[in-house]
Amino acid sequence: MDIDTLKFDEQGLIPAIVVDEDTGAVLTLAYMNRESLEISMKEGRTCFWSRSRGELWRKGETSGNVQRIVRITADCDGDALCVFVRKTGPACHLGTDSCFTRPVFEGLEPEGFSLEKLMELIKGRKTEKKEGSYTSYLFEKGLDKILKKVGEESTEVIIAAKAEDKRETVYEIADLVYHVLVLMAQLGIPIGDVREELKSRHIIDKKVKQEKMT
Numbered sequence: 001m002d003i004d005t006l007k008f009d010e011q012g013l014i015p016a017i018v019v020d021e022d023t024g025a026v027l028t029l030a031y032m033n034r035e036s037l038e039i040s041m042k043e044g045r046t047c048f049w050s051r052s053r054g055e056l057w058r059k060g061e062t063s064g065n066v067q068r069i070v071r072i073t074a075d076c077d078g079d080a081l082c083v084f085v086r087k088t089g090p091a092c093h094l095g096t097d098s099c100f101t102r103p104v105f106e107g108l109e110p111e112g113f114s115l116e117k118l119m120e121l122i123k124g125r126k127t128e129k130k131e132g133s134y135t136s137y138l139f140e141k142g143l144d145k146i147l148k149k150v151g152e153e154s155t156e157v158i159i160a161a162k163a164e165d166k167r168e169t170v171y172e173i174a175d176l177v178y179h180v181l182v183l184m185a186q187l188g189i190p191i192g193d194v195r196e197e198l199k200s201r202h203i204i205d206k207k208v209k210q211e212k213m214t
Contacts, residue, residue, distance in 0.1 A: 003037060007079040013049060016081040018091065020098075021070045022195065023116050027091035028099040032081065037072075044069050046083060065089030087192055096123065097190055115181070115191055123185045138182050146186055149179045 008014050012034065018027040030048040032040065036056050039047040046059040046067040060066035067085040074081055092099040101120065125135035138146050153176040160168040184191070 003034065005078055006037075006074060006081075007077065008034065009079075013051070014079060014081055016046075016048065016083050018046065018067065018083045018085055020091075020192075021084045021086050022192075023114065025098055025116060026100055027067075027085070027087065027097070037081075040069060040083070041072070046085060060088065063089065063093075065091065067091070086196075088196065089193065090190055095188065096120070097192070115177075118178075119181055119185065119191055122181055126185055135182060138179075139186065143186055146179065146183050150176070150183055153179050 006014060013031040014033075014037070016030050016032045018030060019025070020027055030046075031051060032047070033049045036047045036049045039056070039058075043058075046069060048057055048059065049055075050057045065088055067083075067087045070084040070086060072081055072083050090097055092101075097116065097120065101124075122135055125133050126139045129136040129140065138149065153172065156172040157169065157176050160172045181191075183189075184194075
C-alpha cells in the first residue's frame with residue numbers, strides 16, 4: 001500500500017509493533033515517522049523515531065542487535081504497523097529477547113511449548129534467583145559447573161545412543177538441550193544467533209549439493 005494512505009498522529013508518528021518472523025513473538029513497540037519508515041523500507045532494517053531523544057535511531061547501530069525486515073503490514077484503519085523481522089541479538093535494551101517479559105495478568109493456562117519460552121524461564125532464574133531451583137543453583141556455581149554438566153550430559157547421550165535405546169536417548173538429549181540453554185544464558189547467547197548460524201549452514205549445504213550434482 002502507498003504510505004500516503006497511512007494515518008500518522010498529530011506528532012507525525014505511527015506505532016510499530018515489531019514481531020519475530022520465525023517465532024511469532026512480539027519483540028517491542030516502537031514508533032516511526034514518515035522518514036524513519038522510508039529509511040526502514042529502503043535499508044531493509046528497522047529505523048524508528050525516538051520520542052525521548054527527538055531523533056531517528058536505527059536498531060542495532062550501537063549494540064549490533066540489528067532487525068532485518070521481512071515485511072511490514074498495516075492494520076485495517078491504517079494507523080498502526082506490524083513489522084516482521086529476523087533479529088540479531090536481543091530486542092530489548094535490558095538484554096532480553098523481547099521487551100514484553102513482565103507478567104501483569106495470567107488468565108487461561110498458556111498452551112504450547114517453545115525453546116524461546118524455556119530460555120526466558122532459564123534467564124529469569126539467572127536474574128532472579130529462586131530458592132531450591134536447580135537452574136539458579138547452576139548459575140550460582142558458575143561457568144565451570146555448567147560446562148561440566150554439558151560434558152556429562154553429552155556422554156549420557158552417547159551411551160544411550162550406542163545402546164540404540166531411543167527412549168533413553170530422547171531423555172538424555174532433552175537433558176543436554178536444557179544444559180546447553182543454561183550455558184547460552186550464562187554467556188548471553190540468544191537462540192536467534194544459533195538459528196541464524198544454522199540457516200547459513202543450510203544455504204552452504206544446498207550449494208555443496210548443487211555443485212556435486214553438476
